[in-house]
Amino acid sequence: MAKQSIIPFGPQHPVLPEPIHLDLVLEDEKVVEAIPSIGFVHRGLESLVDKKDFNEMTYVIERTCGICSFMHGMGYCESIEKIMQVEVPDRGRYLRTIWAEMSRVHSHLLWLGLLADAFGFESLFYQCWRMREKVLDLFEMTTGGRCIFSVNKVGGVLKDIDDIMLQTIKVTLEDLAAELRIVSKTFMKDYTVESRLRGVGILTKEQAHNLGAAGPFARASGIKMDMRTTGYAAYGDLDFDIITSDECDSYGRCEVRIHEIFQAIDLIGQCIDKMPKGDIATIVKGNPNGEAFVRMEQPRGEAVYFSKANGSKFLERMRVRTPTFANIPGLLETLKGADFADVPLLILTIDPCISCTER
Amino acid sequence: MGNVKRSPWLLHYDGSSCNGCDIEVLACLTPVYDAERFGIINTGDPMQADIFLITGGINKANQEVVRQLYNQMPRPKVVVAVGVCACTGGVFKECYNIIGGADTTIPVDIYVPGCAARPQAIIDGIVKAIALWQEKANNPEYVHAMYESQEEKEEKAEKEENK
Ligand code: SF4
Numbered sequence: 236m237a238k239q240s241i242i243p244f245g246p247q248h249p250v251l252p253e254p255i256h257l258d259l260v261l262e263d264e265k266v267v268e269a270i271p272s273i274g275f276v277h278r279g280l281e282s283l284v285d286k287k288d289f290n291e292m293t294y295v296i297e298r299t300c301g302i303c304s305f306m307h308g309m310g311y312c313e314s315i316e317k318i319m320q321v322e323v324p325d326r327g328r329y330l331r332t333i334w335a336e337m338s339r340v341h342s343h344l345l346w347l348g349l350l351a352d353a354f355g356f357e358s359l360f361y362q363c364w365r366m367r368e369k370v371l372d373l374f375e376m377t378t379g380g381r382c383i384f385s386v387n388k389v390g391g392v393l394k395d396i397d398d399i400m401l402q403t404i405k406v407t408l409e410d411l412a413a414e415l416r417i418v419s420k421t422f423m424k425d426y427t428v429e430s431r432l433r434g435v436g437i438l439t440k441e442q443a444h445n446l447g448a449a450g451p452f453a454r455a456s457g458i459k460m461d462m463r464t465t466g467y468a469a470y471g472d473l474d475f476d477i478i479t480s481d482e483c484d485s486y487g488r489c490e491v492r493i494h495e496i497f498q499a500i501d502l503i504g505q506c507i508d509k510m511p512k513g514d515i516a517t518i519v520k521g522n523p524n525g526e527a528f529v530r531m532e533q534p535r536g537e538a539v540y541f542s543k544a545n546g547s548k549f550l551e552r553m554r555v556r557t558p559t560f561a562n563i564p565g566l567l568e569t570l571k572g573a574d575f576a577d578v579p580l581l582i583l584t585i586d587p588c589i590s591c592t593e594r
Numbered sequence: 595m596g597n598v599k600r601s602p603w604l605l606h607y608d609g610s611s612c613n614g615c616d617i618e619v620l621a622c623l624t625p626v627y628d629a630e631r632f633g634i635i636n637t638g639d640p641m642q643a644d645i646f647l648i649t650g651g652i653n654k655a656n657q658e659v660v661r662q663l664y665n666q667m668p669r670p671k672v673v674v675a676v677g678v679c680a681c682t683g684g685v686f687k688e689c690y691n692i693i694g695g696a697d698t699t700i701p702v703d704i705y706v707p708g709c710a711a712r713p714q715a716i717i718d719g720i721v722k723a724i725a726l727w728q729e730k731a732n733n734p735e736y737v738h739a740m741y742e743s744q745e746e747k748e749e750k751a752e753k754e755e756n757k
Contacts, residue, residue, distance in 0.1 A: 246659055248638065253608050253616065254656065274655045276610045279689040286688050298685055301614025301710055345617065348624075364624035371621075382614035382710040590613045 239267065244578065246275050253589040255582070261575060269570040269578075271563060277593040281553050288548040289315060289523060294385055299555060300591040301382040302345065303533050305338045307555070307591075308387035310531045310540040313467060315389045317527035318544055321519055325469075325511040327391035332469040333404070333506050334378070334386065336499040340408070341370040342534035343492045343499075344415075346586045347422065350489065353580045354431040362418050369411055373404055391516025401507045408500045419493045432486040436569035436581045439483055448565040449558045450536020451495065452585050454479045455487035462532035473505050485584045492586075522546055533558055535586045557591035601633040602672075602727050604720070605643030607663055609696065610686070611650025614710035615677035619647060622720070627713045629720055640666040645723045651679045651692045652699050664700040670730035672723045674704045677711045684709060 240261050246254030254275040260268040283295050297308040309331055316323060323331075348363030371381050377396050378384040386393045396404070422428060438448065443456035453460055454477065461477040463470045478494045480487035523544035531538050536558025543552040562585040569581050608616045622629045623636050630636075637643055640663045652660060664673070675696045678684035682695045696702050703726055706719035 246656070247607055247640070247663060253613065254659070275653075275659065276608070276650070277653060277655065277691050278610050278651070278686045279691040280686065282690055283686075283688060295685055298612045298614070298709075301612045301617060304612075304614065361625050364621065365626060368621070368624075368626045380710070381712065382618060383612075588613065590608075590611065 238262075242575070248579070253587065255587065255589050257570075257578075257582075259570075259575070259578065264575050266570050266573050266575060266578065269567050271567065273589065273593055275593070276590045280594045281555070284550040284553045289544065289550050290389060292550065292553065293387055293389065296553070296555070297383055297385060297387070299557075299594055300588050302342050302588060303338055303535070303591070304383050305334050305387070306531060306533050306538070308385070309335060309468070310529050310538060310555070311542070311553070312387045312389050313531070314527045314529040314540045314542040315523055315544075317529060318523040318525045318542060319389070319519060319521070321390050321517055323391050324514040324517060326395075326513045327515045327517075328469045329506050329510050330392050330396060330515060331387070332473070333396070333503050334374075334384070334392075335468065336503045336506075337370055337373060337404075339499040339534045340411075340496050340503075341367050341374075342586075343496045344370070346492060346534075346583070347489070350580070350583055351422075353583050354428065356421075356428065359418070359421055366411055366414055366418070369407055373407060376400065377404075388516065390519040391514070393516070395515050401510060405504055405507050408503060412497060412500050415493075415496060422489055422493060429486065431580065432489060433482075433484060435485045435577055436573060436584055437484050438565055438569050442568055443483075443565060446564040446568060447561050448536075449561040450533070450586075451488055451491045452536065452562050452565060455491045456483045457481045460537070462530050462537050465530060467529070467531060469506060472509065473502055475502060485580065488584045522548055523550070535559055535588055535591075536561060538591075555591075555594065557588065557594075559585065559588045559592045562587075563592075601635060602644035602724055603637045603642055604634045604645045604647060605637060605640050605663065605667070606647045606649070607660065609648055609650030609656055609660060609680060610653050610692065611677060611679055615649040615679065615708075618710050618713055619649060619676060619716060622713045622716050627717060629717050632717075632721055632724060634720060634724065641668065643667050644671055644727055645720070646671060646673045646700075647676055647720075648673065648680050648696045648700075648702075649676045651683045651686055651695060653691045653693060657693065657699050660696070660699050670727060672704070672727045672730070673700055673702045674706060674719045674723050675702045676706045676716055676719065678707055678709045681705045681707060 242259045244257040246256045256272045258270040296311040297304045299307045344367040348360045351359035378386045440457045480491050524546035526543040529540045539556040541554040545551045566585045680696045686692045
């Protein structure tokens, strides 16, 4: 047996935008085992429930993560709405869906960029981030923020989008889809890119199922699971399929995410076409009492929001379970037997969001 | 070190940020905002970095990491705190695990406000940091202090007291 050595990886590492620490047990160049240690980003956000009232909490929960901040706010609001039995007006639901899908587009583009960076394709990285700025511009025009939007509130949304803006969104995103079609050819067909992705980090369907993988990571292993089919917000009225891939490797994960961007753009188009007229929010009176549990499909997978209220202004407990947490066991499995040089790439393929995971 | 004029290198570390400021810092380095036109370059190696960009507050786990990164950087160095979290602790100030802003652990020179800090503000902070860095590098007193040994420092302190 070859000699074993331990290489610390992180928390500060050039490819990692966020701090996570792994102890990699190596045998020559192969990884035998990876031991994670987390906690560098832990803030204790959930504990703020007894300092901020349930309306203010919306803005705190949004700051769980700056990439999918809109959906965090939306999940929290839906859980409170469920407790208080508030109906969100149709227009509010559709607006939420538009913003949620725009978050997905920008999050996946961000991931594609980071992936390109991880295998050293700088110009591709820049292309992805350039396209992503277009989505951020749309966000800035409609909500005023680029990362943190604060447009959700219990009972609906705070800002409306007028018809002209809706058409602008549609046209801009169609342009983006055309550009992405060109860029995606490089991801899917380029010889060098394929050689870095194909057959790297295999996670079979069975393993993915047993380890409880979520989101695109699971869908790339052929598991048909997408919380949007449960029909929260306006997803019940829209027409879409679950995108899966049977590749089970990094290539499959890339493929699923690229197709999801096109799907998200299509869903936004459907929302704009069907956009109902009317109010954007209902007025909410009183304090919540009871508990509720909401599941939602984040760009990274299924997230769970649990709120427990006791009739006062302050919640008793608020809990978020985020997709990256569910994907870490799967990641450790794919790391076993991988080449040391592939480790940064493999960590990226689950699209880790450490600040969600540790809150 | 005479009249230094060269391109400072930049190190970015994510303290306990929510990612918001974090991706904005990255967005600054990509084509649309392109902070690299000011002559900086992003590096992952603290030992070659001149400007330290920190996002997010300090907690018990990352305090040591931040301190270590800071100590590993060669002098002169400039620290930029990006976002209200890094400035004061921000929304998370009252959380049990947050000690406070970056200045609780390392000396901070420039504070960039905002939640999330806008790329324009971050670039402004970087430009200020470059100017400050040049100033530090060309200030003979500061440069001299960099090379002072421990004994010299003690001597100086004694003299000050005797005055
Ligand atoms: S300042 Fe705001 S956006 Fe930046 S890390 Fe803190 S909470 Fe996130």
